[in-house]
């Protein structure tokens with residue numbers, strides 16, 4: 133099998149996000165970047181499938197983004213991915229989910245993968261759109277937000293458990309297919325030190341616009357139908373009010389405040 | 398701290414940090430309170446390569462070297478100094494001397510198992526009657542045909558209770574103090590090897606510190622490290638490397654103190670404001686942060702010199718001296734910033750305070766580090 137895993141470099145969950153001076157971007161200064169946590173599940177799942185099959189299956193990590201994407205690809209290699217592709221070109225800058233998916237679909241198409249794995253969403257912009265759009269561009273079935281995945285012995289069918297409102301849905305798809313990964317699918321491994329040393333020696337393939345059958349007008353900001361107009365900070369949280377007294381007095385005061393001040397009851 | 402690390406170094410640091418934060422830190426207080434050796438964690442660290450960082454790939458390690466090792470050690474020690482010393486001893490005091498001084502046969506026999514964590518190791522130099530004056534050791538090895546017969550007691554041996562192999566320094570010639578010492582690799586399964594008293598300690602409570610007793614223990618001559626009579630040289634050369642690891646441990650503990658203090662200073666309120674708004678608290682934090690950064694640079698420098706194969710004895714001693722004292726300063730201030738809470742075992746700073754203390758004592762006390770440094774500085778004393 134050939135498995136493509138999509139990985140993205142995103143700000144660490146503990147980073148304090150600052151809006152850039154232009155109001156339409158995030159200021160990367162002082163941010164720490166990590167592999168999108170949901171993508172870690174995708175890498176791990178790809179590696180587990182490979183380890184289970186014990187055949188000539190390969191796992192290729194693909195990341196689109198600025199230079200820092202290389203570190204995320206290196207992490208995927210250190211975890212055990214066989215190859216890595218860095219998709220980057222000044223022409224790709226400012227692309228929306230659809231424009232980026234168009235690029236990634238053309239990067240992936242010639243690889244003819246049997247399975248594409250990605251995170252259920254990237255924790256930076258939380259759009260959760262790139263992976264489904266890639267499946268559409270490549271004309272393959274997709275199962276999103278998957279917490280359990282089985283590949284049939286003949287490697288032709290994938291069965292996925294999807295989290296849906298109020299329960300789980302089991303989906304069967306013929307391969308090739310795309311799956312986005314949810315927490316609970318697996319427990320991602322740590323990059324081992326020998327893995328890091330091996331990854332250091334591997335070449336990360338660069339792919340730019342010139343390598344793809346796409347025109348500059350259909351990628352990046354030029355190829356995007358949506359545009360970020362402005363980011364707003366969350367409003368400051370009002371101070372917490374502590375209510376004193378015994379339980380009965382506290383309850384009475386709480387009801388009064390909810391009725392008279394918060395006006396919710 | 399802003400320091401230009403290579404991509405590989407950042408990955409090593411990140412892996413160590415994630416492992417420390419996710420796996421070690423959550424159980425560290427409990428392990429230390431109960432005095433449990435974290436065998437499971439150490440095993441996983443071995444699988445991830447953290448115990449074979451100075452062992453070449455040909456002998457089953459990853460050959461990352463001292464710089465990568467100190468990056469990883471700082472992270473592990475930030476979570477738990479007991480786990481940290483286990484890792485430091487295995488890499489710097491057990492694997493490193495075998496790599497440097499071991500015969501091809503010894504390397505082949507022991508290094509792959511030590512690098513993977515299948516075997517744990519200990520380093521036995523100190524004795525009841527000799528610590529700082531290490532060459533005053535009396536435990537003896539007497540030649541008998543193709544082997545040596547060992548008798549004596551080693552004191553304060555880290556990981557001694559769990560160790561499969563021990564690098565032990567023994568007296569082979571009573572007529573010469575330093576040149577009468579020989580280093581052996583002994584196995585804990587051999588007849589005549591016994592684990593004696595387990596010490597009850599102020600800190601490092603989930604690392605074992607024990608007495609080892611050798612009683613008519615027969616060791617093949619092939620298990621001599623290097624050759625007869627150079628054991629003291631091996632011991633000192635090994636400690637030059639080990640001290641860099643202990644200095645990294647001190648930095649890790651100090652960083653944990655700073656992190657906890659910053660968090661507390663932003664949370665705790667007194668006189669209607671966050672205590673971090675008091676200049677008295679701010680100055681403590683500024684001093685801690687500055688000393689940590691200086692310590693870390695000394696550690697990085699010593700590690701870099703060692704990796705480059707350059708003399709590093711003075712730099713290792715300076716890094717250990719400065720970082721261990723900075724760590725104790727940081728621990729004292731961290732408890733102070735936490736007020737009464739800092740004195741309770743509910744807060745990790747209480748553990749950091751107890752753990753920091755050892756960094757000024759083992760692998761050469763601060764007094765001994767000053768002696769080492771002074772010897773490098775004063776060259777023309779008669």
Ligand SMILES: Cc1cc2nc3c(=O)[nH]c(=O)nc-3n(C[C@H](O)[C@H](O)[C@H](O)COP(=O)(O)OP(=O)(O)OC[C@H]3O[C@@H](n4cnc5c(N)ncnc54)[C@H](O)[C@@H]3O)c2cc1C
Pocket residue numbers: 519520521522523527528529530552553554555556598601606755758759760761762763764765768
């Ligand atoms: C938790 C723990 C783990 C340890 N792990 C190991 C281990 O794995 N392997 C091992 O071999 N040892 C180990 N040790 C032993 C440790 O290295 C010694 O305790 C240390 O070297 C000090 O020796 P000592 O205790 O005999 O103190 P002493 O040498 O008796 O020193 C007492 C005091 O006198 C001072 N002093 C001594 N000589 C001088 C001098 N010339 N000038 C000025 N001051 C001097 C010392 O600095 C100290 O303040 C460990 C100790 C502890 C507590």
